[in-house]
Amino acid sequence: MESKTWPVLRSWNRAIFSKEEKAVQEKYNYHDIERKWQARWEESSLYRVTEDPHKKKYYCLEMFPYPSGNLHMGHVRNYSIGDVVARFKTMQGFNVLHPMGWDAFGLPAENAAIKHGIPPYKWTVDNIANMKRQLKSMGLSYDWKREATTSFPDYYKWTQWLFLQLYKRGLAYKKQGYVNWCPSCATVLANEQVVDGACERCETPVEKKALEQWYFRTTAYAQELLDSLVDLPGWPEKVKIMQENWIGRSEGAEIYFTEEKSGEKIAVYTTRPDTTFGVSYVVLAPEHPLVEKLIANTSYEKPVKAFVKKVQKMSEIVRTSAETEKEGMFIGVYVINPVNQEKVPVWVANYVLYEYGTGAVMGVPAHDERDFMFAQKYNLPIRVVIQPHPAADGPANELSASEMTEAYVGDGKMVNSGKYSGMPNREGGRTLAEDLAKEGAGQVKVNYRLRDWLISRQRFWGAPIPIVYCEKCGAVPVPDDQLPVLLPLQVEFRPTGESPLNSIPEFLHTSCPQCGGPAKRETDTMDTFVCSSWYFLRYTDPKNTAQAFAKEKADYWMNVDQYIGGVEHAILHLMYARFFTKVLADIGLVSVREPFQNLLTQGMVLKDGAKMSKSKGNVVSPEEIIEQYGADTARLFILFAAPPERDLEWSDQGVEGCFRFLNRVWRLVYHYLEDVRQQKELLVETEQLSQDDKAIRRLLHGTIKKVSEDIEQRFNFNTAISAIMELVNGLYHYREKAGQNKKLLRECMETLIVLLAPFVPHLSEELWECLHTGTGKGESVHRQPWPQYEPAALEAEEIEIVLQINGKVREHLLVPAGISREELEKRALATGKVQGALEGKQLVKVITVPDKLVNVVIK
RNA sequence: GCGGCUGUGGCGGAAUUGGCAGACGCUCUAGAUUCAGGUUCUAGUGGGGGCAACUCCAUGGAGGUUCAAGUCCUCUCAGCCGCACCA
Numbered sequence: 012m013e014s015k016t017w018p019v020l021r022s023w024n025r026a027i028f029s030k031e032e033k034a035v036q037e038k039y040n041y042h043d044i045e046r047k048w049q050a051r052w053e054e055s056s057l058y059r060v061t062e063d064p065h066k067k068k069y070y071c072l073e074m075f076p077y078p079s080g081n082l083h084m085g086h087v088r089n090y091s092i093g094d095v096v097a098r099f100k101t102m103q104g105f106n107v108l109h110p111m112g113w114d115a116f117g118l119p120a121e122n123a124a125i126k127h128g129i130p131p132y133k134w135t136v137d138n139i140a141n142m143k144r145q146l147k148s149m150g151l152s153y154d155w156k157r158e159a160t161t162s163f164p165d166y167y168k169w170t171q172w173l174f175l176q177l178y179k180r181g182l183a184y185k186k187q188g189y190v191n192w193c194p195s196c197a198t199v200l201a202n203e204q205v206v207d208g209a210c211e212r213c214e215t216p217v218e219k220k221a222l223e224q225w226y227f228r229t230t231a232y233a234q235e236l237l238d239s240l241v242d243l244p245g246w247p248e249k250v251k252i253m254q255e256n257w258i259g260r261s262e263g264a265e266i267y268f269t270e271e272k273s274g275e276k277i278a279v280y281t282t283r284p285d286t287t288f289g290v291s292y293v294v295l296a297p298e299h300p301l302v303e304k305l306i307a308n309t310s311y312e313k314p315v316k317a318f319v320k321k322v323q324k325m326s327e328i329v330r331t332s333a334e335t336e337k338e339g340m341f342i343g344v345y346v347i348n349p350v351n352q353e354k355v356p357v358w359v360a361n362y363v364l365y366e367y368g369t370g371a372v373m374g375v376p377a378h379d380e381r382d383f384m385f386a387q388k389y390n391l392p393i394r395v396v397i398q399p400h401p402a403a404d405g406p407a408n409e410l411s412a413s414e415m416t417e418a419y420v421g422d423g424k425m426v427n428s429g430k431y432s433g434m435p436n437r438e439g440g441r442t443l444a445e446d447l448a449k450e451g452a453g454q455v456k457v458n459y460r461l462r463d464w465l466i467s468r469q470r471f472w473g474a475p476i477p478i479v480y481c482e483k484c485g486a487v488p489v490p491d492d493q494l495p496v497l498l499p500l501q502v503e504f505r506p507t508g509e510s511p512l513n514s515i516p517e518f519l520h521t522s523c524p525q526c527g528g529p530a531k532r533e534t535d536t537m538d539t540f541v542c543s544s545w546y547f548l549r550y551t552d553p554k555n556t557a558q559a560f561a562k563e564k565a566d567y568w569m570n571v572d573q574y575i576g577g578v579e580h581a582i583l584h585l586m587y588a589r590f591f592t593k594v595l596a597d598i599g600l601v602s603v604r605e606p607f608q609n610l611l612t613q614g615m616v617l618k619d620g621a622k623m624s625k626s627k628g629n630v631v632s633p634e635e636i637i638e639q640y641g642a643d644t645a646r647l648f649i650l651f652a653a654p655p656e657r658d659l660e661w662s663d664q665g666v667e668g669c670f671r672f673l674n675r676v677w678r679l680v681y682h683y684l685e686d687v688r689q690q691k692e693l694l695v696e697t698e699q700l701s702q703d704d705k706a707i708r709r710l711l712h713g714t715i716k717k718v719s720e721d722i723e724q725r726f727n728f729n730t731a732i733s734a735i736m737e738l739v740n741g742l743y744h745y746r747e748k749a750g751q752n753k754k755l756l757r758e759c760m761e762t763l764i765v766l767l768a769p770f771v772p773h774l775s776e777e778l779w780e781c782l783h784t785g786t787g788k789g790e791s792v793h794r795q796p797w798p799q800y801e802p803a804a805l806e807a808e809e810i811e812i813v814l815q816i817n818g819k820v821r822e823h824l825l826v827p828a829g830i831s832r833e834e835l836e837k838r839a840l841a842t843g844k845v846q847g848a849l850e851g852k853q854l855v856k857v858i859t860v861p862d863k864l865v866n867v868v869i870k
Numbered sequence: 871g872c873g874g875c876u877g878u879g880g881c882g883g884a885a886u887u888g889g890c891a892g893a894c895g896c897u898c899u900a901g902a903u904u905c906a907g908g909u910u911c912u913a914g915u916g917g918g919g920g921c922a923a924c925u926c927c928a929u930g931g932a933g934g935u936u937c938a939a940g941u942c943c944u945c946u947c948a949g950c951c952g953c954a955c956c957a
Binding site: 374 | 873
């Protein structure tokens with residue numbers, strides 16, 4: 012740690028701080044104190060930061076909020092945690108970037124416009140103003156000069172510019188596809204935004220629609236997004252597992268089955284090429300284009316079409332549920348299995364997904380649960396091609412198709428599989444896939460569950476996609492010098508389900524940037540997750556009008572050393588931001604390939620065991636709490652009540668307790684104020700200390716050690732705070748002792764206040780000022796170096812040893828520190844307790860742990 | 871169904887490396903201060919037994935390893951979260 016050498020500031024505006032002896036109020040008046048310091052910090056630009064090549068940087072970031080208009084307790088928790096980290100790192104001597112901004116595009120602004128006739132931009136800026144006021148009342152150490160707002164043209168200009176960078180590299184493209192449509196939001200949704208077949212925002216069941224939409228090619232980065240998770244040891248395992256599942260990599264093979272009459276090839280994807288000899292049918296997804304083609308002008312055309320229609324009518328929830336009955340229909344054609352030239356029927360069935368793999372699968376009833384059920388229902392043949400390895404002892408449990416009641420999906424020996432028979436299935440499957448590839452009848456294939464990211468939204472309040480459609484030239488990107496494509500400010504909102512941009516001729520009609528002819532603008536806007544995929548980069552250079560951000564600045568600050576936010580973003584935002592960072596790295600705009608080095612996912616704030624919500628009526632308003640107890644109390648409670656990752660149960664009485672503690676601190680410092688003011692120096696030598704003095708100093712330095720470690724290594728603010736409470740309790744007791752050392756008192760008071768500074772910035776700043784009038788050390792407590800503990804001060808002369816007999820605590824021994832194992836054992840055995848217990852018994856063993864415990868085993 | 875997390879006093883939680891279970895806070899009880907209430911200060915506050923010294927029981931449950939287990943192993947129960955016809 013470099014705190015000791017860290018130079019005290021240069022630019023502090025000393026005039027702001029009074030040099031006069033300050034009259035201190037006896038009572039802790041949080042209201043005046045908080046207002047006073049918030050104003051002074053702002054006047055003196057205490058929290059401004061700039062790049063400084065001579066200092067080690069630290070980028071502390073909390074997920075920026077959607078400006079709903081009011082801060083809730085989840086925000087308070089998120090930002091309190093981040094503020095402790097930022098302040099602590101600053102005191103440790105790091106150059107700390109701690110910014111804040113607004114994820115300001117999105118549906119609620121449009122809903123407000125429809126409902127109340129307020130223009131979205133107005134609604135948004137008003138909400139921002141209110142939330143900013145609330146944030147400022149919390150006393151957070153943000154550099155507000157770096158504020159970024161995604162819905163402002165100076166920001167979304169660069170969102171559009173980044174879109175075009177992706178477009179130029181083929182990473183943004185338009186395609187026709189079956190997409191998720193939320194009828195209530197009247198827009199399409201990304202896969203990630205569909206939860207249990209419903210819209211994640213409004214819970215309306217999602218419909219499938221065939222539409223032409225814009226996509227980002229996230230699949231091009233699927234493998235890297237998966238691989239580089241191992242480069243993130245500072246991320247919670249849980250989040251990494253969720254991302255891993257979402258990417259859903261699987262290894263297998265594509266195998267081509269040829270239709271006997273037309274020669275049409277059906278590609279199926281399987282992870283089990285070892286079971287290819289067991290295929291008894293092939294199934295196509297209802298949406299598969301070959302279905303229509305193969306049944307054209309046959310007697311099967313009518314019934315199959317009716318079946319397909321019926322399946323497509325099912326809601327997404329019902330259709331993708333594992334419980335839904337598997338249904339299918341033979342479509343009248345046969346294909347040839349390339350491994351054995353067998354003729355197998357082609358079916359269409361509701362359980363095959365068109366979006367995954369090739370949209371077609373081979374049915375192997377003996378070795379796949381779904382295929383087994385399907386085969387039983389429709390009387391399709393079952394053929395065993397894998398025999399389980401016989402158990403070590405018991406009888407051979409040979410499978411036979413007629414006796415099977417469920418599929419065997421385990422490993423084993425290949426049988427009935429031509430030249431592969433006898434091989435272990437894993438190895439045989441690999442060989443078989445390679446052989447098929449050589450013959451042109453298949454290929455080894457890796458598949459991902461991850462799809463490309465659908466980014467177009469049929470909404471108004473988002474960044475317009477900067478594309479123009481020309482009758483002659485087709486889709487043409489808007490040239491950089493014509494950015495941003497501005498959203499019109501005056502818009503009429505009617506709940507028509509169509510983007511209002513379509514009904515604004517001035518927006519819609521434009522000229523082609525290429526040929527100058529008449530052209531129409533793209534009226535879809537971008538998913539708001541696009542805006543939040545790069546905001547952490549904008550913070551490094553927020554005022555840049557020539558670039559999204561200067562590379563040198565991004566390179567100085569990136570990556571984010573500590574990112575803090577809710578676990579609900581484990582997949583969406585965090586995956587998209589990772590994708591963007593990798594793309595930007597490949598373009599050469601940044602040097603890092605991962606945006607967030609360490610991630611902390613905080614738990615929810617609960618009341619009466621449930622998440623706070625209006626419908627449950629258990630919402631506690633941060634504004635009211637701050638009004639009633641002050642921001643310092645609110646922050647302290649929320650940090651003290653639980654460690655950050657866990658859910659936190661709100662308790663009004665717990666808040667009272669924290670308020671009481673701060674009053675206790677206030678009274679303690681007030682009590683000693685005169686003594687401390689008389690004594691301008693800190694303790695240097697320790698020889699003349701009394702036993703009481705030594706004890707309190709040991710407590711003090713033990714607290715420094717504990718608080719430092721709890722913040723730095725574990726983010727366990729709750730135990731850090733409890734250690735400070737113990738110190739305060741100790742100091743109260745010390746007050747009763749006679750003849751206190753005044754230098755020591757100053758050391759205790761100063762250290763106590765500095766330790767409290769990251770948690771309760773206003774109170775500690777006020778007390779620091781009270782303590783330092785006239786000492787020349789009166790600059791902000793938040794510019795003080797973090798204290799170091801003295802190992803020597805921790806050493807006690809006597810140590811309490813636990814004496815156990817047969818593993819049970821029987822006595823405590825007071826012994827000189829550092830005595831030898833032998834001496835300790837000797838003393839333990841000499842005690843009356845042990846001697847008594849030994850009477851008539853035998854000493855079996857003595858376990859001695861120096862400085863800790865002795866366990867005497869007696870029989 | 872698969873994967874993950876969490877189970878400790880009346881409550882929130884602590885015990886970081888296998889070494890005194892319950893730190894700290896809330897609640898509650900008593901004493902001091904006070905006309906009184908509140909505030910504040912002091913002491914106590916897991917359960918059972920005992921006048922007491924003391925002692926037994928106790929970390930969702932059942933086993934096990936160990937001188938020693940909240941912590942390690944096996945099985946099991948409950949709650950929460952994520953994924954789920956992904957071939």
